[in-house]
Amino acid sequence: MDTTLLKGLNVLEAVARSRAPRGVSELARELELTKSNVHRTLQTLIAAGYVRPGSVAGTYECTLKLFEMASGVVARIDVRQLADPFMQHLARLTKETIHLSILEGMDVIYLNKIESPQPVRAYSTIGGRAPAHCVASGKALLAWQGEAVLRELPARLSSPTQRSIASRDALLEELGRVRRQGFAVNRGEWREGVGGVAAIVFDMHGMPVAAIGMSGPVERLRPASVRKYSQLVMEAALGLSRSLGYSQPGYPPLAA
Amino acid sequence: MDTTLLKGLNVLEAVARSRAPRGVSELARELELTKSNVHRTLQTLIAAGYVRPGSVAGTYECTLKLFEMASGVVARIDVRQLADPFMQHLARLTKETIHLSILEGMDVIYLNKIESPQPVRAYSTIGGRAPAHCVASGKALLAWQGEAVLRELPARLSSPTQRSIASRDALLEELGRVRRQGFAVNRGEWREGVGGVAAIVFDMHGMPVAAIGMSGPVERLRPASVRKYSQLVMEAALGLSRSLGYSQPGYPPLAA
DNA sequence: TTAGCGCGTTCCACATATTGATACGCCGTA
DNA sequence: TACGGCGTATCAATATGTGGAACGCGCTAA
Missing domain, CATH: 1.10.10.10 (Winged helix-like DNA-binding domain superfamily/Winged helix DNA-binding domain)
Structure with a gap:
């Protein structure tokens, strides 16, 4: 050393x-x-x-x-290269801030984003981190991780807001919901008043490699909007998965 | 050491x-x-x-x-933070790839970009470099540098393509043109078949801090398009300068 | 105006951290 | 089955890095 x-x-x-x-x-x-x-x-x-x-x-x-140096490292991540058109399409349809994220440890890192043109919008920085259990893209990613990853979750989780999921058991239940419905929702669990919807992206091997999602003020995420946005982010995520070579008809079996 | x-x-x-x-x-x-x-x-x-x-x-x-780490460093560059809406606006209007660049030595570095949605588009990477004398944003930046910077230019310049400006004298003449008309053009001087139009961005002190520009295949940069795009990039650059606090009516005096 | 303080920078004797040769186990290939 | 190249670990030797002290500068308070 x-x-x-x-x-x-x-x-x-x-x-x-x-x-x-x-x-x-x-x-x-x-x-x-x-x-x-x-x-x-x-x-x-x-x-x-x-x-x-x-x-x-x-x-x-x-x-x-x-x-x-860092841009070179990130530029070689396939998913980031291919994600642009899907993110731009999603940005046009939702008018909200769009993120591409990956899991690193128990955090997500934002690889890229498109800012919403609206004056009131979610704030984040490329390269920034957030606790995975507190954000939509993090829950989308955790939902498709194997037992080895989920086992590392502590029994008590950090609770940045009152809406945060505070226990491992509650989180696993929520992750089951995410798998069933195909998308994750953040209802102000990381920053007060900021929510989001995200979906998982798979590579050609059926491995979860990223999440694509939108975020904005929770006032703009009422049930009707969540239904609409969830469809849009799932379509974007599936399109990106396809362009990464994912060819299975539905979701892959849960990773070992 | x-x-x-x-x-x-x-x-x-x-x-x-x-x-x-x-x-x-x-x-x-x-x-x-x-x-x-x-x-x-x-x-x-x-x-x-x-x-x-x-x-x-x-x-x-x-x-x-x-x-x-690097994202944190770059995120704190004021111009990058404020440029997003101007770049997005320019992207919508031109449908071409938009760059935000700064000068470092005799190169430009791309701080940010918005990819064109068109299948045929200019390729570049955020964090990437290009020789300033060969690209529109580089020429826009060099045009407003002081004698101390221009004096460092070698008499013979690198010529990546046959259209590249090959001598310091020819470049200085071109930079005079850029100052007079308010924008710079790349007619395939860095990569064959790839051109662009860019304009300078000033900060509150009247210092040149960045260039904003678009790039695409030279086939889409015929004279009528150049006239249109040059207006659009100058407007975007002025808007960004204004948001950085630049308040002079026209262009500042040339830097010492 | 002057003195004191904290700054950045430089120097060098000495302590210690780094170096690389060597050895070992593993794996792949002929 | 044997050999070669790999990654990894060890440790005596030595080359490098350390930090205390000194200096000049600039700013501020008295």
Whole structure:
């Protein structure tokens, strides 16, 4: 285990997290390192291209090299490449914010999104995370995971809002519902007043690889709208699954 | 300068560049390191969360941590946050691929894009780079740079296609044209058969911060279309400039 | 106006973290 | 069945990284 590499990555992460360029002493205090250590690490990150001096003398900020590298990593995820037309189609029909998400651990990560043109809309960031059990796309993904994944769920779950599913048992029940009806709904379980509808996307092997869904204020998600949106997201998800090579007539058997 | 940190970042970059998970020996050969060095570095990157074992035993691949970090960095660039509605509007009007780009060195980097719904469309990746002198958005950005930037242009420029601008003098002449007419055109100067139209975006201080533009096959960029598209991209660029706080009546004086 | 404080930057003796050769078990192929 | 290349682990040697101290600068308070 290289502690110098770990320390360097910590420094990079701290600079990357910052809204404004950072100074050496401030970073040293935050990271509990010495000024000379931080200074020398920053010079190395500059040489590597990840960091550059800020406009104020003695400060440092991130370059876009991380973004270039990361975009390359994400661009090679097949589903993201193929999802665009389905997301755009869904955006036109619903006028709401559309997400493409994947499961990572017990979170979903938003790989892509199309913002709603309406002034009042759900806010999220590409690359952002949310707890899977609290959002529609997360529940859509969890519903098709195998026992090995579901076993890792703790008995008590985090409850960001009063509507959040708080126990593993209640979540498993809800996931059964998701499988039966083919879509998942978030009724304000992650952020107050923000809901959504999502459906699972399968690859050519019948493996769940992503979820596609829409989100917006819960006021715009009354039962009639949910019925409409659920049809639309399931159609979009099936279309994307088809373009990934999924050829089974219905849903695949539940993963082992 | 910490060579251990540099070496670690090299390993991470090699894994991030790869289309498939990589093995220890292969990485060691490519990076001219020993197997034990690569192996230990990968363990450190796993501990830091950037790398994980691949599905094939003994292989390694990137996680999405880079993407999460990088998305945070890019999300805080004001222009990217505010550009979405202008890009979507432009996409609806033109039906072509829309880009938001910034200048970095002598390249442009694509911060965001909206793909054209048409089957034949320009291909690019978010986070991707292009030589600024060869693309519309790059020329739009270069046109408003100061002497300090333009002086760095070499006398002979790279010529990816026969239509590329090949000399610094010819480029400066073209940049004068861009300033006068308010938009830049790419007539197949970067990729054969792919063209585009772009306009500059200013911030509240009158500094050029981005370019917004559309691209597509040159067959769809005949003079009548260029006239139409140039109006549309200038309107979108001005709207975005206004939302960034740019309040001057016309174009700002050329940067020093 | 002056002094003090905190900043960034640089230096280098020394402590320690990193290195890579080696060995081992596993797997695939001839 | 044997060989070669793989990934992984170990540890003595050594090369690298560390951090305390010093310096110059700029800002602020007295």
